[in-house]
Every structure is written in structure tokens, then in C-alpha cells.
Amino acid sequence: MNTSVALPADFVAAVEQLIPRERRFDDPLSTLAYGTDASFYRLIPKLVVRVESEHEVVALLRQAQASKVPVTFRAAGTSLSGQSVSDSVLIVLGDHWNAREIRGEGTQIRLQPGVIGAQANAWLAPFGRKIGPDPASINAAKIGGIVANNSSGMCCGTAQNTYHTLAGLRLVLADGTVLDSEDPASVAAFEQSHAALLEQLAELGRQTRANTGLAAKIRHKYRLKNTTGLSLNALVDYDQPLDILNHLLVGSEGTLGFISAVTYDTVPEYPHKATAFIVFPDVETCCRAVPVLKQQPVSAVELLDRRSMRSVQDKPGMPAFVQTLSEGACALLIESRAASHSLLHEQLGQIMASLAPFPTEARVDFTEDPVEYGRLWAIRKDTFPAVGAVRETGTTVIIEDVTFPVEQLAEGVNRLIELLEKHHYDEAILFGHALEGNLHFVFTQSFETPEQIQRYSAFMEDVAQLVAVEFGGSLKAEHGTGRNMAPFVELEWGNEAYQLMWSLKRLLDPNGILNPGVVLSEDPDIHLKNLKPLPAADTLVDKCIECGFCEPVCPSNGLTLTPRQRIVMWRDIQARQRAGVDTAELEADYAYRGVDTCAATGLCAQRCPVGINTGELVRKLRSVHAHHAKAATWTAEHFRTAMLGARFMLHVANGARLLLGAPLLGRTSAALSKASKGRVPLWTPAMPQPIQKLNLPESNADQRPRVVYLAACISRAMGPASGDKEQLPLLDKTRALLEKAGYQVVFPKNLDNLCCGQPFASKGYFEQANRKRQETLDALLEASRGGLDPIYCDTSPCTLRLVQELADERLDVHDPVRFIRTHLLDRLDIVPQEAPIAVHVTCSTQHLGEGPALIEIAKRCAKTVVIPEGIHCCGFAGDKGFTTPELNGHSLRSLKDAVQHCDEGISTSRTCEIGLTQHGGIDYHGLVYLVDRVSRPRATPLTV
Numbered sequence: 001m002n003t004s005v006a007l008p009a010d011f012v013a014a015v016e017q018l019i020p021r022e023r024r025f026d027d028p029l030s031t032l033a034y035g036t037d038a039s040f041y042r043l044i045p046k047l048v049v050r051v052e053s054e055h056e057v058v059a060l061l062r063q064a065q066a067s068k069v070p071v072t073f074r075a076a077g078t079s080l081s082g083q084s085v086s087d088s089v090l091i092v093l094g095d096h097w098n099a100r101e102i103r104g105e106g107t108q109i110r111l112q113p114g115v116i117g118a119q120a121n122a123w124l125a126p127f128g129r130k131i132g133p134d135p136a137s138i139n140a141a142k143i144g145g146i147v148a149n150n151s152s153g154m155c156c157g158t159a160q161n162t163y164h165t166l167a168g169l170r171l172v173l174a175d176g177t178v179l180d181s182e183d184p185a186s187v188a189a190f191e192q193s194h195a196a197l198l199e200q201l202a203e204l205g206r207q208t209r210a211n212t213g214l215a216a217k218i219r220h221k222y223r224l225k226n227t228t229g230l231s232l233n234a235l236v237d238y239d240q241p242l243d244i245l246n247h248l249l250v251g252s253e254g255t256l257g258f259i260s261a262v263t264y265d266t267v268p269e270y271p272h273k274a275t276a277f278i279v280f281p282d283v284e285t286c287c288r289a290v291p292v293l294k295q296q297p298v299s300a301v302e303l304l305d306r307r308s309m310r311s312v313q314d315k316p317g318m319p320a321f322v323q324t325l326s327e328g329a330c331a332l333l334i335e336s337r338a339a340s341h342s343l344l345h346e347q348l349g350q351i352m353a354s355l356a357p358f359p360t361e362a363r364v365d366f367t368e369d370p371v372e373y374g375r376l377w378a379i380r381k382d383t384f385p386a387v388g389a390v391r392e393t394g395t396t397v398i399i400e401d402v403t404f405p406v407e408q409l410a411e412g413v414n415r416l417i418e419l420l421e422k423h424h425y426d427e428a429i430l431f432g433h434a435l436e437g438n439l440h441f442v443f444t445q446s447f448e449t450p451e452q453i454q455r456y457s458a459f460m461e462d463v464a465q466l467v468a469v470e471f472g473g474s475l476k477a478e479h480g481t482g483r484n485m486a487p488f489v490e491l492e493w494g495n496e497a498y499q500l501m502w503s504l505k506r507l508l509d510p511n512g513i514l515n516p517g518v519v520l521s522e523d524p525d526i527h528l529k530n531l532k533p534l535p536a537a538d539t540l541v542d543k544c545i546e547c548g549f550c551e552p553v554c555p556s557n558g559l560t561l562t563p564r565q566r567i568v569m570w571r572d573i574q575a576r577q578r579a580g581v582d583t584a585e586l587e588a589d590y591a592y593r594g595v596d597t598c599a600a601t602g603l604c605a606q607r608c609p610v611g612i613n614t615g616e617l618v619r620k621l622r623s624v625h626a627h628h629a630k631a632a633t634w635t636a637e638h639f640r641t642a643m644l645g646a647r648f649m650l651h652v653a654n655g656a657r658l659l660l661g662a663p664l665l666g667r668t669s670a671a672l673s674k675a676s677k678g679r680v681p682l683w684t685p686a687m688p689q690p691i692q693k694l695n696l697p698e699s700n701a702d703q704r705p706r707v708v709y710l711a712a713c714i715s716r717a718m719g720p721a722s723g724d725k726e727q728l729p730l731l732d733k734t735r736a737l738l739e740k741a742g743y744q745v746v747f748p749k750n751l752d753n754l755c756c757g758q759p760f761a762s763k764g765y766f767e768q769a770n771r772k773r774q775e776t777l778d779a780l781l782e783a784s785r786g787g788l789d790p791i792y793c794d795t796s797p798c799t800l801r802l803v804q805e806l807a808d809e810r811l812d813v814h815d816p817v818r819f820i821r822t823h824l825l826d827r828l829d830i831v832p833q834e835a836p837i838a839v840h841v842t843c844s845t846q847h848l849g850e851g852p853a854l855i856e857i858a859k860r861c862a863k864t865v866v867i868p869e870g871i872h873c874c875g876f877a878g879d880k881g882f883t884t885p886e887l888n889g890h891s892l893r894s895l896k897d898a899v900q901h902c903d904e905g906i907s908t909s910r911t912c913e914i915g916l917t918q919h920g921g922i923d924y925h926g927l928v929y930l931v932d933r934v935s936r937p938r939a940t941p942l943t944v
Contacts, residue, residue, distance in 0.1 A: 011067035033565035041082035062176035075142035081482020113144025132160030150251030168263035226474040270337035286330035287410035308429035311386035385609035403474035468492035535575035550604035555875035555891035560593035563614035599877035601843035623764030650690035681882035688718035748783035836864035838905035868898035876915035892919035
């Protein structure tokens with residue numbers, strides 16, 4: 001446990017009785033990993049507790065009260081202002097906080113705090129609804145944090161944030177009392193047990209509303225986008241104490257209680273939308289257009305200054321004119337949405353007519369084309385990552401968000417730019433949600449020396465004076481007060497409102513145990529303390545901004561470490577080593593939690609704002625310990641023999657199953673695998689039987705179109721499991737389907753010696769991997785007659801390995817999904833089956849961009865298609881399912897319940913299908929099995 005002031009013994013003993021050991025963390029690696037959020041602060045908790053029920057939260061809070069121990073709640077850790085870090089006890093949400101209840105055809109939804117915002121919208125999508133808040137982090141941020149920070153976003157404004165769309169709340173107060181505003185029995189019990197508290201809240205409300213000056217100030221402040229301080233508008237908007245209490249919790253950042261469920265009134269999600277990009281010659285003209293647009297049917301208006309546009313002007317897909325804009329140019333990205341196509345066009349006409357009086361420098365008129373629409377929004381969305389990607393190593397990216405009154409927006413923009421120039425933040429950019437006067441400014445900052453900290457301090461003092469005092473604006477529009485604006489709350493609000501906030505804090509948290517130092521702080525320098533270091537670790541990951549966007553798709557999230565935590569720990573290890581500190585113990589711990597349990601499939605890169613693939617770092621670290629280069633070279637040079645060995649081992653395993661029986665073999669294998677630390681592969685009933693012999697027919701030229709079929713090494717070694725209803729190997733099934741569609745199937749020469757190189761690359765043997773890949777590409781070029789024929793590879797991971805950075809444009813390599821959609825569907829008649837089918841989109845299929853197509857093909861082949869929620873990567877990762885089975889098991893822990901009504905699942909990776917079958921309880925097959933089953937040759941096939 002951390003050696004600073006220890007937690008009280010009675011508290012520790014109580015927690016040990018309440019929370020199982022596997023959900024309590026006090027080791028140096030875990031506490032540092034969890035002590036990191038998306039902000040530029042770091043506090044190392046003495047204890048991290050993963051809670052799985054409200055009962056546990058209640059018990060923890062009661063014990064914390066008794067022992068006077070501060071606690072902080074943590075959801076996704078995407079907070080930008082330091083509100084989800086702690087040097088005491090950090091309470092993080094476990095798996096069991098994902099319940100939802102959809103009401104009234106989607107007009108309301110009740111959510112637990114562990115639900116990711118984007119998932120809530122996915123549940124509501126069939127009803128044409130969504131939750132109001134739309135933060136940029138919605139794909140990672142959880143409902144608990146969205147409510148606690150009163151998050152908003154690009155389209156949300158103030159009208160659709162949590163405060164204004166709140167229909168009900170279930171909360172736990174600091175004393176452990178539970179209150180559910182939608183449960184009459186809970187309300188009645190609370191009114192009896194906490195009558196004095198409710199009366200005090202009511203009285204504070206009466207006093208505030210009677211204080212006309214203060215009430216007017218509060219109403220003015222919340223006319224703007226504002227998350228500075230506590231939600232004082234609750235005292236003037238409501239007179240019933242329960243309503244006041246519920247709305248005080250919104251935006252309280254965990255300082256007043258724990259939110260265990262929230263009910264939203266949802267908002268429409270209109271299906272028709274269009275976007276335009278209008279560049280004005282200067283900031284003044286741009287900002288004068290904003291109040292005009294505020295009167296028009298627009299859903300979002302995003303402002304970008306010239307610096308922000310310059311930061312992305314060289315990216316692919318950017319309009320060419322962006323590079324030639326004048327220095328003073330300022331742009332608006334405008335979106336409009338409507339319930340119908342005709343109404344949308346009516347709206348677009350109104351919007352463009354309103355802008356006609358304003359001079360423009362360049363423009364892209366409204367487009368409904370999804371590709372063009374996406375490119376325009378990329379200008380806005382890529383600005384923040386663009387700064388992060390080019391910053392100096394060791395600096396952090398800071399994004400602040402302030403609000404100016406819209407009528408003073410132009411002056412506010414120019415004054416902010418002046419401050420950035422005054423303090424020499426030359427790389428800074430400025431953009432924001434113009435309709436609300438909400439501006440984000442992004443800059444890079446180092447905190448390594450007192451001079452650098454003083455520079456930041458002076459800048460923030462100037463910003464606070466400018467925004468809060470001169471313009472009467474808000475210092476925090478949507479990111480939450482946190483630690484970095486806590487010292488400026490009184491400056492913005494004045495002493496009277498500030499003391500009212502303290503009264504509310506002391507009323508609801510009399511012992512100050514809930515997230516101390518956040519929102520309200522008596523330390524005027526708290527924003528300059530506990531600043532996060534970002535030491536160099538490796539050029540592969542040094543650009544990481546620790547935002548946490550990667551975490552939802554990581555299969556080891558909740559088992560060991562996430563990509564963000566892997567980088568945090570590696571940074572710390574490297575910094576310690578440079579300081580001469582012995583890191584042997586940390587490295588030993590990191591070897592398993594950081595390296596061995598990383599699937600290294602790179603899904604994190606798809607979510608990362610700066611494109612970091614943490615798997616590349618892991619593979620590099622594996623290469624350092626790849627001490628069997630000679631064996632790898634021998635295997636690469638004698639791959640056919642290695643394949644015979646693989647089939648032999650499968651024969652041995654199958655023989656053991658016949659001899660011992662599956663249950664005994666499973667138990668014996670599990671014990672041996674655990675004892676050998678994964679060196680003995682785990683056997684399960686989903687283990688494939690060996691391919692007996694490859695029967696590859698000779699190619700005889702005929703009139704049919706040719707396709708070169710590269711059967712992956714696993715397809716050449718692994719047949720179906722003994723209990724599988726499908727007993728035809730993938731290779732034979734694929735060939736049959738291709739021939740059914742009228743193709744002549746051609747195999748490359750020396751097939752059993754070919755390999756894409758993935759098995760070598762995953763172990764860190766890059767030289768051998770690249771050699772095998774090139775051998776395979778050469779063989780494919782020959783077999784395809786110099787690229788004349790398409791090439792079909794039967795597993796998506798191998799396809800991805802072959803096509804990544806493929807320089808030879810003559811080769812046209814398809815994975816199963818792409819080949820089926822482009823070459824087979826027009827040659828087959830399909831009658832969809834009645835039986836439900838489960839679909840797993842592999843990591844490689846996602847990287848190849850074929851995920852949506854896989855789902856569409858499945859929907860053509862089956863009337864009911866199930867896509868399990870929250871499973872982005874199965875964690876089998878080549879052979880990890882055999883050597884580190886806990887990764888596969890953890891990733892697929894929710895699969896069985898999700899697919900219980902399906903008889904079969906489909907995928908595009910044979911190894912992934914092994915783990916899916918084991919943990920799903922149904923047989924998973926390659927996509928070709930499904931397509932073959934429901935198809936027949938088209939009577940008049942199309943010619944190629």
C-alpha cells in the first residue's frame with residue numbers, strides 16, 4: 001500500500017470483509033494505473049476498489065463516514081479537469097452497472113452509471129431517439145460521469161443536457177442513504193429519515209429565490225453553458241426539496257453523492273441531416289453570423305479559427321482551399337437535421353438565405369453525402385488530436401472550455417487569441433460550439449520546471465479575469481470544474497453564491513469525504529499541484545494524451561490493464577530507470593499484466609485520437625524477449641514440417657480426448673496449462689480436430705473465371721471440433737462455395753509452406769514474419785497471373801497482415817467478407833434462414849473496414865441476426881486463447897447470455913471461432929458456412 005498517511009486500520013479491515021481480494025488493489029502498478037484520468041493531474045490512490053453493486057457502495061460510504069476517509073467515484077475516467085483522481089480511496093465501477101429500461105417507445109430510458117453513452121443511443125436508435133448529452137467522448141464516457149459532469153456537446157446546447165432532460169434519479173448520499181425519486185416507498189422513507197435535510201434544502205431555496213439579485217445572477221449564469229461550481233439553478237428552478245436535491249447532484253462531480261441510476265427524457269434523433277462549411281474573411285464577420293444562425297433550424301454550429309484549420313489542412317480529404325485561406329479567416333461548420341427529406345431541404349434554404357448578407361472567403365455548400373459529410377466533420381473532430389500529435393515529448397495537451405455571451409463572441413475570440421499570444425502558446429488552436437458562445441482552446445504545456453508552472457498559472461489568472469470578470473462568462477462550459485477551476489469559482493460567482501455552494505456541500509457532505517478538492521477548494525493553488533508528468537517512453541506511444549477513448553474496446557479492460565494504463569505504466573518504468581531506480585519488481589508485474597495479456601490486435605488505434613496502436617509497443621517489448629530466433633528461423637524455413645507437427649499435436653489431443661474423455665482431459669489440461677504458465681496449451685471441447693490430409697486438385701484451364709484461394713495455415717491444420725454439427729473443414733467448404741458460384745479455384749504453388757507471417761510477428765520475430773509474408777505475396781502474384789485474378793484469403797487476420805502496407809498494386813487480396821459481397825452475391829440466389837444467427841466482427845474485419853458488410857451479408861442470409869453488445873475483440877488473439885485463456889474468457893464473459901437464443905454463430909477467423917464456441921455455448925463457423933447453406937447457383941449468373 002502507498003506509504004503516505006495510511007488508511008485507518010478499521011476502514012481497511014471493513015473493506016477486506018466487504019470486497020473480495022480480486023477487486024481490491026493497493027499495489028504500485030494498479031494504483032498508478034487507476035490514478036490516471038484524461039486530465040493533466042495525477043494522484044495515486046492508497047486503495048482502489050471495484051464495486052459491483054449498490055449495496056457495496058452503501059457499505060463503503062458508511063464505513064468511510066465512520067472512519068473519516070475521503071472517497072472518489074470513477075466511471076470511465078475521461079474527465080478533463082481532475083475530478084476522477086484521488087490520493088485516498090478510488091471507487092471504480094465494475095461490470096454490473098449496465099442495466100437499462102426503455103419506456104414509452106423510447107421517450108424515456110433509465111440507465112445505470114456504467115452504461116457507455118453511445119450504447120444508450122444504440123438502444124434508442126430503433127425508436128428514433130437519443131439521450132440529450134452528446135459529449136465528444138460519448139463512445140467511451142459512461143452515464144455516471146455524463147450526469148456527474150452535466151456533460152453536453154456539439155448538438156446538445158443547454159436545453160438538452162442532463163439537467164434539463166432529467167426525469168428521475170437514484171442516488172446514495174454520503175451517509176449511505178439510498179433515495180430513488182421514482183420509487184414512492186423510497187421517497188416516503190427518505191422524507192421521514194431526512195426531514196431536517198429536506199427542510200434545510202427548501203429553506204435555502206426560498207432564501208435564494210427571495211434574494212432577487214442573487215436569483216437573477218443565477219438565471220443569467222445558466223442562460224449560458226455553465227458547469228462552474230455546483231448547480232445553483234436547482235434552487236431557483238424548483239421549490240420541492242426532492243427536485244432540488246436531484247438537480248443538485250447533476251454536475252456535482254461526485255462531491256454530493258453517488259448516482260446509481262438516472263432516467264432521461266430522450267430527444268428525437270432525426271434521420272436526415274446535411275452539413276456545410278462556410279469560411280468568413282475574419283472573426284468579426286464569422287461571429288456576427290452566429291446570432292443569425294441561432295434563429296435558424298440548425299442542430300450544430302461549430303466555430304474554427306485559422307489556427308485550428310491550419311492544424312488539419314494537410315490531412316487527406318481536406319478541401320484544398322483550406323491551405324490557402326487568409327490569416328484572419330474563421331469558419332463555421334453548420335449542421336441541420338430534420339424528420340423528412342423535404343423538410344430538411346426547406347430548412348437548408350432558410351439557413352442559406354439568412355447567411356446571404358455575409359461576405360465569405362470560401363465554402364462547401366450543404367451536403368447530405370455521408371462521405372462528404374464525414375470529411376467536413378473531420379475538420380472539426382481532428383483539430384484536438386492534431387495538436388496532440390505534434391506536441392513535444394513530455395508536454396501535455398490541455399483543452400479548456402469557456403463561455404462568452406454570444407453577443408460578445410467576436411471580441412471574446414480575439415481577446416483569447418491575444419492572451420495565447422501574450423503567453424507564447426504559439427501552437428494553440430481555438431474552436432467551439434458557437435451557438436452557445438462556448439469556445440475550446442487547446443495548447444501544450446510542460447510542468448517540469450517552476451518557470452513552466454508559473455507561466456501556466458499566469459495564463460490561467462488572465463483567462464479567469466477575462467472570461468469571468470470582464471465578460472461575465474463561464475470558466476467551465478461543459479468539462480466540469482474539477483481541480484483546475486476550483487480556485488476560480490468564487491471569482492466567477494462572487495462571495496454570496498460561493499458561500500451558498502459551501503452551505504450545500506456541508507449540508508450533504510458534512511465530513512467532507514466526497515471527492516475533496518474538487519469543485520470547491522480552500523486551497524488557492526490546488527490547480528498547480530499534483531500535475532501529471534508525461535515522460536518519454538517510446539516513440540510508438542509518446543503522443544498518448546491518456547484520454548481513455550481506447551478502453552471500451554480493449555479485451556483486457558477489467559482483467560489486467562487497458563492501453564492507456566499500459567502506456568502510463570511503461571512511461572513510469574522508463575522514467576524510474578532513467579532516475580536510477582530499480583524497476584525489476586514493476587517490470588515483472590508488467591510482463592504479465594502489460595505484455596502477456598495484451599491481445600495486440602490494434603483496436604485501440606481505431607479509437608485513439610492520435611492513432612496510437614498500443615499493440616505495436618507490446619509486440620516490440622515481446623521482441624526484446626524473443627530469445628528463440630534460431631527456432632523461429634528454422635520454423636519459417638521448414639514451415640511444411642511445422643504444419644505436420646501442428647496436425648500431429650492435434651491428433652495427440654484428439655486421441656487423449658478419446659482415451660480420457662472430454663471432462664477429464666479438460667480438467668487435466670487446465671491444471672497443466674496453469675502450472676506451466678501457458679506453455680502447455682489449454683484443451684477445451686472447442687479444440688479443432690486435425691485436417692487429415694490436404695487434397696488440392698490440379699488446376700485445369702476452363703472457361704470459368706479464376707480465383708486464387710489462399711487457405712490460411714490454420715485452415716490447413718484445423719478442422720471442426722469433434723462435437724461440431726458441421727464436419728466439413730473450412731477449406732473444403734470454401735472451395736465448394738466458390739465453385740457453386742461458378743469459379744475455377746486455383747491454389748498457389750507450395751501452399752503448405754506459405755504463411756502471412758502473423759504467428760511470427762505476434763511473438764516479436766519480425767524478420768521471419770516479413771520473410772514469410774513476402775514469400776506468400778510472391779506466390780500469390782505468380783498464381784494470379786501477375787494480378788489478373790482476384791485472391792481469396794479465408795481468414796480476415798491473414799488478409800489484414802497481407803494487405804497492410806502492400807506496395808504491389810497488382811495484387812487484389814480479399815477477405816471472405818469483401819469477396820462474398822463483391823464477387824459472390826450476384827452469382828447466388830439466397831433464401832434467408834429462420835434460425836437466428838450470432839455475428840462476431842473480428843478485429844481484423846474491423847481494421848479492413850468490412851464490419852458493416854459482414855453484418856449486412858448475415859442479414860441477407862438470416863432473418864434474425866444477433867450482435868452481442870460490448871464485445872469488440874474476443875481476446876483469442878491467435879494463440880492467446882490457448883496460452884493465456886483468461887484473456888479470452890474475460891473478453892467473452894457476457895457472450896453466452898447474449899447468444900442463448902441462437903443455434904450458430906459466424907465469424908471470419910478460425911482461431912477466434914474456437915474461443916467463441918467455448919464461451920458462447922454454440923458452434924461458431926466461418927461466414928462461408930452460412931452463405932453456402934442458404935444459397936444456390938443463380939440460374940443466369942452474371943459474367944465477370
